[in-house]
Amino acid sequence: MPANAARPYANALELLRAAKLRPTRQRLALTRLLFDKGNRHVTAEQLHGEAQTASVRVSLATVYNTLHQFVGAGLLREVVVDPGRSYFDTNVGNHHHFYFEDSGRLQDIPGERVGVAELPPAPAGTSIRRVDVIIRVGTDRSR
Amino acid sequence: MPANAARPYANALELLRAAKLRPTRQRLALTRLLFDKGNRHVTAEQLHGEAQTASVRVSLATVYNTLHQFVGAGLLREVVVDPGRSYFDTNVGNHHHFYFEDSGRLQDIPGERVGVAELPPAPAGTSIRRVDVIIRVGTDRSR
DNA sequence: CATCCAAATTAGAATAATTCTAAACTATTG
């Protein structure tokens, strides 16, 4: 079973069409880098670096544009755990995160493994958009 | 009952002594701004602004230094909910947050009101430093 | 398939939050 078995898109082209985004050379390449190898957590700089390594000519501005468009289209989720650095998560299903404070690495936790038993109601006039659970861990020998 | 009844320090001086930080004019003033009126969530810029309004001469660099020293001493907790902006929370007890995405405001949720029933174990060699639960809400008329 | 135009890309400048640096100041200690 391939890593992307659960993904409903056969390829980058279909995915972009479904998101109503023109399949440009840059977006096609970034789509493949993002979704062709299982769930990932990348920063814009990292993805830009990967593109360069793969000889895909794309500017950092376009990487930022694309990541935000993908978030808007529900293809990515932005994870905020570190002040001044955004991670983009290819897993948009129900799940939470371990965050390794020492290394800055993120790891998914399936939604079912965290039992949020009880939640207070959203304040009047508002509704819940998302509940983030972040388990911050550190190596035993640090701090 | 005053808002700070639960705080174990009678005044700014004691608090700084306990944290082993020299009670300088700047730190004393910032301590009062932070802790003299109940639980708060402030950014460095906000606190700097309040100091200026109160005619306390203190540089932004010192505000940052002080906030981080207070976090290190366990007097404050840094809350990360917004990429590129850090909030400092005077409530260091067990609690979680509502985050109003539209306004950028934070609101405490007492720890007991969120039932995190079940947590996966920390990966080998690591231990849990903290569990953050952030409930992101939006006004019903936006997005 | 040539033309057109809105959408997309881009380099580089601009912004925002934060950190750094090195010099000047100050609280404590003897």
Add this chain to the structure above:
DNA sequence: CAATAGTTTAGAATTATTCTAATTTGGATG
């Protein structure tokens, strides 16, 4: 009250991100 280690500071530097205005391109149209 002098010495000194800790603290503050202005301003420069850094980092991540966004903006701008000009150029390029995908895809529809004739």
